[in-house]
Amino acid sequence: xxxxxxxxxxxxxxxxFVEMLSMRLTDEGHRVQPAYNGEEALKALDEMEPDVVLLxxxxxxxxxxxxxxxxxxxxxxxxxxLLTGHGAVDTxxxxxxxxxxxxxxxPADFGELVKKLDAARKRKMExxxxxxxxxxxxxxxxxxxx
Amino acid sequence: xxxxxxxxxxxxxxxDFRRPVAKRLVRRGLDVRxxxxxxxxxxxxxxxxxxxVVLDVKMPEMDGLEVLNLIKxxxxxxxxxLLTGQATAQDxxxxxxxxxxxxxxxPIELEHLLSKINQARETIRHxxxxxxxxxxxxxxxxxxxxxxxxxxxxxMAAGIAHEINNPLAIISESAGWLNGRLARDxxxxxxxxxxxxxxxxKISASVDRARRITHQLLDFARQTDSTVxxxxxxxxxxxxxxLTKKLASDAGAELSYSIQSEAIELWxxxxxxxxxxxxxxxxxxxxxxxxxxxxxxxxxxxxxxxxTVEDNGPGIPPENLDRIFEPFFSTKPxxxxxxxxxxxxxxxxxxxxxxxxxxxxxGAGAAFKVVIPRQLLTSLDRVAGPVGK
Numbered sequence: 087x088x089x090x091x092x093x094x095x096x097x098x099x100x101x102x103f104v105e106m107l108s109m110r111l112t113d114e115g116h117r118v119q120p121a122y123n124g125e126e127a128l129k130a131l132d133e134m135e136p137d138v139v140l141l142x143x144x145x146x147x148x149x150x151x152x153x154x155x156x157x158x159x160x161x162x163x164x165x166x167x168l169l170t171g172h173g174a175v176d177t178x179x180x181x182x183x184x185x186x187x188x189x190x191x192x193p194a195d196f197g198e199l200v201k202k203l204d205a206a207r208k209r210k211m212e213x214x215x216x217x218x219x220x221x222x223x224x225x226x227x228x229x230x231x232x
Numbered sequence: 233x234x235x236x237x238x239x240x241x242x243x244x245x246x247x248d249f250r251r252p253v254a255k256r257l258v259r260r261g262l263d264v265r266x267x268x269x270x271x272x273x274x275x276x277x278x279x280x281x282x283x284x285v286v287l288d289v290k291m292p293e294m295d296g297l298e299v300l301n302l303i304k305x306x307x308x309x310x311x312x313x314l315l316t317g318q319a320t321a322q323d324x325x326x327x328x329x330x331x332x333x334x335x336x337x338x339p340i341e342l343e344h345l346l347s348k349i350n351q352a353r354e355t356i357r358h359x360x361x362x363x364x365x366x367x368x369x370x371x372x373x374x375x376x377x378x379x380x381x382x383x384x385x386x387x388m389a390a391g392i393a394h395e396i397n398n399p400l401a402i403i404s405e406s407a408g409w410l411n412g413r414l415a416r417d418x419x420x421x422x423x424x425x426x427x428x429x430x431x432x433x434k435i436s437a438s439v440d441r442a443r444r445i446t447h448q449l450l451d452f453a454r455q456t457d458s459t460v461x462x463x464x465x466x467x468x469x470x471x472x473x474x475l476t477k478k479l480a481s482d483a484g485a486e487l488s489y490s491i492q493s494e495a496i497e498l499w500x501x502x503x504x505x506x507x508x509x510x511x512x513x514x515x516x517x518x519x520x521x522x523x524x525x526x527x528x529x530x531x532x533x534x535x536x537x538x539x540t541v542e543d544n545g546p547g548i549p550p551e552n553l554d555r556i557f558e559p560f561f562s563t564k565p566x567x568x569x570x571x572x573x574x575x576x577x578x579x580x581x582x583x584x585x586x587x588x589x590x591x592x593x594x595g596a597g598a599a600f601k602v603v604i605p606r607q608l609l610t611s612l613d614r615v616a617g618p619v620g621k
Contacts (some may be wrong), residue, residue, distance in 0.1 A: 171397030
């Protein structure tokens, strides 16, 4: 089976982590855009539309949950996976309630991470297909009216 | 035998005085022993507990005051009432100075004696209550210190775990990336490549090892959130067996479970209970080893359910029995146990209102028994008392 490349926006204040995980994902054929804090991530989203945002929860400045809520309001179709070293399950539950696709604890198993990224990409694609179909139907109905 | 009955020892050398008084005291509900001299009284006290001694001062051989001193030295809790003659009332005063409860002058009125005995008994009761309260408070304080220590340990553990997870993730991704590159690159000499693979494998294995510790530390700190659900205990046991099957076959041990015929339904947190049982089964399998056996069984115990995880491994040495529930206590070689499994388990079980008991003999395996209330909410009510209304 052909692996489809995933467009990822990686948000984490740990630069070394972003760098290494990006290299690894890039080697596997995925495209990674780094952002080192919440503001940067939101700015990046105005210019690109990734399939998945890989988001750290504990960051200085705007924290992950706040960024997540922002993303889900402005770009509801973009999927978000929380990846954090913090074990606070409450935060994870908060995140899932606020619309995150999934939650992973650092250090995460690479295979599992890629599986989740791919599942998130698929969901976004399906969602886009549904939106296109709905738009087409709406268009048909309107043309039918005339 | 009624514990509340006051036990009195009546000591007087004159049997004609002693016997009728004893009889009348018995008739009034007291438990009375008699002694005809000091020596006999002391011998009796050695074998039998009494609350109050009624002691004649004027006796041949050993006199009352001497006996009083010996009683007070040997049995400080016993109260002594002295009986003095009319002419020797000053003996009574000396007696009180030496620790007697009070004195009465012969001839005595029974009612008078009775009320003195009751007063003495009350004093003893009061003192015992105070001692119990002090003892209870000391134990509570000790338990609070332990609880506080564990709570702050939990907070600190979570902080450390978080701080370590981040660099750990960097190490893990770096090694992973190198590994990926190595797999794609054919130009490297074979020896060098296999050495690199070996080294990277060791890095990954060590990351895994550290990750197990940090993740368990987080579990340890995370014991606050829970969900309460209704479920069938047998299903849960089957699930536990399912999740530990592979481990059992890896260890070469046999794993089985049994449940008493009627279904046991629980209203509690299935995930936390499952985690506890998995921990215990995992420990059991490690202990049992190749050719060993681990069995899970469940029974009803009144309002509780009792689940026992038993192995036929080497057992736990008595000196370790008290320590196995302490965080970081482990007898496994470095890298194989975090020493957190049992302390996390106990924390979880206590949160569910239950307890873990361990029974083990060297060479005869170990049995861990988890007792938890079948209904978590009612058990909390039981502790907190009814609320509102």
